[in-house]
Amino acid sequence: MVHQPNDASQSICPWAASDPLYRHYHDHEWGVPLTDDLSLFSLLMLEAMQAGLSWLTILRRRDALLV
Incomplete structure (x- = not known):
């Protein structure tokens, strides 16, 4: 593990x-x-959209997903 x-x-x-x-x-x-x-609801929606995708993909598209 690299720190x-x-x-x-x-x-x-x-x-x-x-x-x-x-x-x-x-x-x-x-x-x-x-x-x-x-904020809690937004995170819940991002977590739901993440199913099958990497979290990095969701972070990159977060602004478009939460419109």
Whole structure:
């Protein structure tokens, strides 16, 4: 498992190092609790659309999917 430090206290998950979009998602969204209904529903819809596709595909098309 490869870890590249972000700063002295952080490392990158191996899946996040494979693409800049994954890296941004990892650093800014992954593990951040969602509490408002719209954000939770949006994530639920993205998860439903992901069936059979990679999460990277969904992230790339997120803006078009949530119109």
